[in-house]
Amino acid sequence: MDPRYSAQNILLCDLCQKAALQSHCELCQVNLCVVCVEKHLSDSSKRHSVVPYKHKTYPKCTNHSRKHCEQFCENCDIPVCSLCISQGQHHDHKAIDILQKLESKAKDLKKDLNELLQRIFPTYKEIALHIKSEKASLERHYEQLTAAVSNQGEDLHREINLIVQKQKYEIDKIKTKQLASLDEQGNEIKQKICDLTKCILDLKKILVASDVSLTFEYKSTIAELKGFPLKVNVPKPRFSPQKINTEQLSEMFGSLSPLSITTEEHGYTMKTPEAVSCLPVKPLLDEPELITIIGTGHELKSVSCLNDEEIWTRGVDSIMRLYNLCGELLHSIHSKSKDWPCNIAVTRTGDLIYSDPYKRTVNIVENKKTHELIILKEWIPYYVCCSSSGDLLITMNSDVYKKSKVVRYSGTREKQTIHFDSEGKPLFSSGYYKYICENRNLDICVADSGDNSIVVVTQACKLRFRYTGHPSKSKKSFDPVRITTDSQSQILTANNNNHCIHILDGNGQFLQFIDNCKLYRPWGLCVDSRDNLFVAECNSGKVKKIRYM
Incomplete structure (x- = not known):
């Protein structure tokens, strides 16, 4: 050899x-x-x-x-x-x-293959999903646009019909008055003709009779009868239509914004730990800052960002409300639930998702219409989040609350079930609420209120870690009620009993508390695209916007 x-x-x-x-x-x-x-x-x-x-x-x-x-x-x-x-x-x-x-080339090949499989190919798939989502959003938008044009046309037709009806009414009114004038004079003439006819007959009788006394008694009425009545003039009204100016009519109807197709960098991040580490590092502030307080006047349970300027909330009634950062109510949606919806989330296309434990459904609100997206029989859906790929992650309990699991749905199709660890033991406690979100590195993060822990599993259903609170003497027992993540793959969870927020890194290491913004019973959590944290307080009905990075 x-x-x-x-x-x-x-x-x-x-x-x-x-x-x-x-x-x-x-x-x-x-x-x-x-x-x-x-x-x-x-x-x-x-x-x-x-x-x-x-x-x-x-x-x-x-x-x-x-x-x-x-x-x-x-x-x-x-x-x-x-x-x-x-x-x-x-x-x-x-x-x-x-x-x-x-050997060197083989290493390069393996490196390229790894880059393709773990970074480039998943990103292209994400772009393809984004395009599919954009097409669906575009279809819905153009349906709304067409409906808006049709509505404007109907409004314009309605106004034109009103004008036409008004003109017809005026024509009928003039016609009625002129015909009445002619009828009045016609009746007068008919009476005169009757009188003249009688007078003529009387004269003929006198002449035929040759009665001297009747002849001397006759008094002529010719002078009176020669006084003909005044002629009634009824000038016919005319309609003078205005020339239709198509250009002015189009301006009055409304106009479309011009066609615009532009290109820009996708700005996609590779869905791997290496890609996350390449993101701009945003250090945590020593003292998080309270930026805005949004008063809703309603007890709050959930908050979800529609965009950086608008937030959806839900409380303990059947109404989900959309607010801007000034606290103005922009829109509200009544759920079909027996009671309040359990959880709300916003899809990548801006549609609202909410779960209904009573009907065992997960519903989507598209174009202001609510549809049942997922219908369950033996399980009860509770908390839901929208993943970066467009899938839905739903926590659910069995009928008798003895089992809990997480199920991934692609549209209405069940795609993955997360229930047991590698040793066949349940990942989650029995019953109780399980709050869920997806991390930027595709980990699935669950706040398990049953055993007061944060359970984080990989996309392949392998347990990464459990977090059971920070051993701080100044803090009481750990009670996670909501969970969210940010651009740094940091995990934030609301500790309701202790009126604070825990911040962990993507590996489960405690980083910091947010407890200086006068938080009281923080419940709902979400993070906008700029890594601002929104905290919904349960009792006060306030949503607090906090800068912590």
């Missing part, structure tokens, strides 16, 4: 996995030891081509077909044989052993 090759003692026969390899079958692409070569050649169904392994390891020289390259010229970045070097083609070039270069 080549002495340089003998150092590669990790290279074993592909078949027996015991003896050092010496040969290579170019047809089957397997590496063989001396014993296994004979076994391999015994298969007469193929025309095997077995060569010494070094012929496989050492590539053939492109300049000297009978020679194998045992060196690598780093200046030319090509394998070279001994003749190439002796003939002076690579004079003063740096040449190294081909196996050394091969």
Whole structure:
């Protein structure tokens, strides 16, 4: 065996996995030891081509077909044989052993493969999911846009119809008055004609009778009858339509913003611990600062950021309310729950999600309409969060509260169940509430109120750590009621009994308390895109915005 090759003692026969390899079958692409070569050649169904392994390891020289390259010229970045070097083609070039270069290239390949599998490929998948989500959001937006245009058209038609009805009413009113005037004069003329007809008959009778007395008694009324009545003029009204100015009509109707398609950096982070470590480091403040207090006037149980300027809240009634940072109520949604919704969350597209333990459903509010997204039969959903991939993570209890688990859903499809550890023991306590969130490194973080601990498992359902509180003399028992994470993969949990927030790093190490902002019974927690913390106080009905980094 080549002495340089003998150092590669990790290279074993592909078949027996015991003896050092010496040969290579170019047809089957397997590496063989001396014993296994004979076994391999015994298969007469193929025309095997077995060569010494070094012929496989050492590539053939492109300049000297009978020679194998045992060196690598780093200046030319090509394998070279001994003749190439002796003939002076690579004079003063740096040449190294081909196996050394091969080992280095293999490490580079593994590094690239690892980079592709763990960082680049997941990010492209996330971008693809984001595009899919954007398309769905765009479809909903254009449905709303089309509806808005239709509504505007209906409003405009309604106004035009009102104008038309008003004009018709005026026409009818004028018509009625003019016809009444003509009818009045017509009736008067008819009466005159009757009187004239009688008068004519009377005159004829006198003339026929030749009665002298009647003749002398007759008094002429011709002068009176010649006084014809005044003519009633009824000028016909005219309609003068205004010329329709399409441009002005379009301006009055409204306009669309111009088409705009721009590009920018995705800004995606690689979903690995290495990527998290590359994020800008934001040190914790020694003294967290209270920035804003938002008064709601309602007892609060949950808070969730719609964006950096608006927050959703839910309390102990059936109404979920959207506030801006000035405390103005922007919108409210009535749940279909028997009582209050158990938990709220916001999807990546801005839709509101809430759980309904009474109906055993998880609901989504899209375009102001509520739909049942997930319907359960034997389990009761409690707390829900939206993962970075768009999946839903839901904590749920069995009917008799003897079992608890976390289930991942992709849309309405159950994708993963997190229930037991590697030894088959339950990860979570029986019954009680389990508050949940996903960390930036894809860990799943659960605040288990049953055993007063934070349980963190990997995406592959392996237990990473449990946190049971900080042994501080000034703090009472650990009572986690809500949980959230930030851009640094730090975990924040509300300790209700002690009126403070615990901050842990991604490995479960305690970092700091937030207990200087006059917190009283902190309950709901969420973090915006700028790492500002929003804390919903249970009894006071206040949401406090805190800067802690």
